[in-house]
Amino acid sequence: MGSAEDRQTNGTARPTSRDVARLAGVSHTAVSFVFNGRAQGNLSPATQERIRQAAAQLGYRPDPVARGLRRSRTAVIGLVTDEIASSPFAGRLLRGAMETAWSSEHLVLTVDSGGDPAKEDAAVAELLDRRVDGIIYAAMSLRRVRVPEGLHRTHSVLANCLPEDDSLPSVIPAERAGGRTAARLLLEQGHRRVALVGGQDDMASVERLRGFRDALRAEGITVPKEWVVRTGGEISGGYRGAEQLLADAPAARRPTGIFCYNDRVAAGVLHAATRLRITVPDELSIVGYDDQEHMAAFLTPPLTSVALPHRAMGEAATRLLLDAIDTGRTPPATTRRLACPVISRASVGPVPTR
Numbered sequence: 001m002g003s004a005e006d007r008q009t010n011g012t013a014r015p016t017s018r019d020v021a022r023l024a025g026v027s028h029t030a031v032s033f034v035f036n037g038r039a040q041g042n043l044s045p046a047t048q049e050r051i052r053q054a055a056a057q058l059g060y061r062p063d064p065v066a067r068g069l070r071r072s073r074t075a076v077i078g079l080v081t082d083e084i085a086s087s088p089f090a091g092r093l094l095r096g097a098m099e100t101a102w103s104s105e106h107l108v109l110t111v112d113s114g115g116d117p118a119k120e121d122a123a124v125a126e127l128l129d130r131r132v133d134g135i136i137y138a139a140m141s142l143r144r145v146r147v148p149e150g151l152h153r154t155h156s157v158l159a160n161c162l163p164e165d166d167s168l169p170s171v172i173p174a175e176r177a178g179g180r181t182a183a184r185l186l187l188e189q190g191h192r193r194v195a196l197v198g199g200q201d202d203m204a205s206v207e208r209l210r211g212f213r214d215a216l217r218a219e220g221i222t223v224p225k226e227w228v229v230r231t232g233g234e235i236s237g238g239y240r241g242a243e244q245l246l247a248d249a250p251a252a253r254r255p256t257g258i259f260c261y262n263d264r265v266a267a268g269v270l271h272a273a274t275r276l277r278i279t280v281p282d283e284l285s286i287v288g289y290d291d292q293e294h295m296a297a298f299l300t301p302p303l304t305s306v307a308l309p310h311r312a313m314g315e316a317a318t319r320l321l322l323d324a325i326d327t328g329r330t331p332p333a334t335t336r337r338l339a340c341p342v343i344s345r346a347s348v349g350p351v352p353t354r
Contacts (some may be wrong), residue, residue: 015058022053031055035062065289076107077321078127078135080148082115086138088292089310093159096314097136104322106133117146124150134321137161138314142172142204155331159317160310162335169331171317171338175204178306178340179211180285182259185304185342187219190351191257191285195227197241197269198261205230205261208289212259233261238268246276256284256351263288263296266303270317270347281349291343302345309338 017031019031024031026047033039034051043051081090083167098108109132111123117297120137127135139145145161147168156345157172196212199205209228216223224301229244231237238260246254260266266288270280280301289298293308316338324331 004314008259015060017060017062019058020051020054020060022120024051024108028050035351073133073325074131075105076109076130076224077101077318077325078124078130078132079108079110079138080113080120080123080127080135081110081118081138081140083140085204088294089290089308090140092293092310093138093314096311096316097159097318098314100318101322106322108318117148118228119249120148121150123336124148128153133325136317136321138317141202142175142207143202144297151282154261155321156180157317157321157324157331159313163333166333168333169320169336170334171313171320171336173204173308173313173340174337175207175340176211176214176338178289178308179208179213180215181211181340181342182208182289182306183212183215184257185287185306185348186285189257189285189348192219192351194221194259195229195245195255195257195263196223196259197229197245198231198233198265200230200232208259208261221308227255229278231265233264235264235268235271237269239272240268241278242267242269242272246272246278251283257287257348258284259287260289262290263292263299263305266305267295270299270303281347284353285348286353287348289340296343297345299347301347303346304348307341309340309345312338 018028021031022026030047031045031051033042034048039048078122093109101108111127113119113123122137128150135151136157136159137148137151138159139161143161144164147163147165151168156168158168159324162170162172183194194216196209199208204345213223227245229241231241242258258269260269266286269286273280273284280286286303288305289302291305296303296305316336320331
């Protein structure tokens, strides 16, 4: 009668490495060499292949728990975040992290703290008790964060946020460069009367505006103060901002291009333009930001947007963490900024001729 670890949940016997050895006609040690990464130099390629074929025939898989204990690892990394449940972008970051971890034979154990610092500390403590190999802390909006207690006790990387104490490596979007990209989309179509709608005083808003102004300044263009309209990040704010810019201005004196803080704001601007009978993109070009799933591509017209690299952040943060786990060296507390790609659709066109 086999041990509990040699039984599957349906009660049938689970194949063991000794079964593989018998079928392949090799020693148990030879099988261990293959599945512990020590076959090179110890076994011929033909023997290695015979062992792998026997394992495939039996449906044998190495026990990850036992293997992890031998290596003083669990092959599990933790991911703590502030608001996975409520963010439309969380799935992309999670997919990037999980698929990168899976390709390196690691699983991701995810905890959503709801933004509660006490829960974050408790989540990290629980993950450490479960002997995860390392932890990613991710925020769903770019900001400086208090580093949860316990992250300095293991390999840790931040995603989409920066540590208040500059103590850990982080992977974030290149927001200022994204703002420059958005402005250039309009400049390249001949627009010189351009405005910005949406955002507040958060880090992303500040960086996107800086990049926007960088690009215009390089062309000798100054944005009038009244054409930078801070109205938050929702559809209603975009609508109010567009009304403020477009409702009472004659065509020759209103903006021909608007860069929106995000796609929700852009939806509000599009709605206002429709109500004011201003056609997009013939009379007004609009650039969004974030490339929000299930929104940007389904607006009328479909929205050109600068995408946030959420999936790439998940991938990059996980690779950085796995490298630290593999080498046993803590990565330097540097910031890696990832490019924000353009998703071109139909909301941007040439500057209208009057």
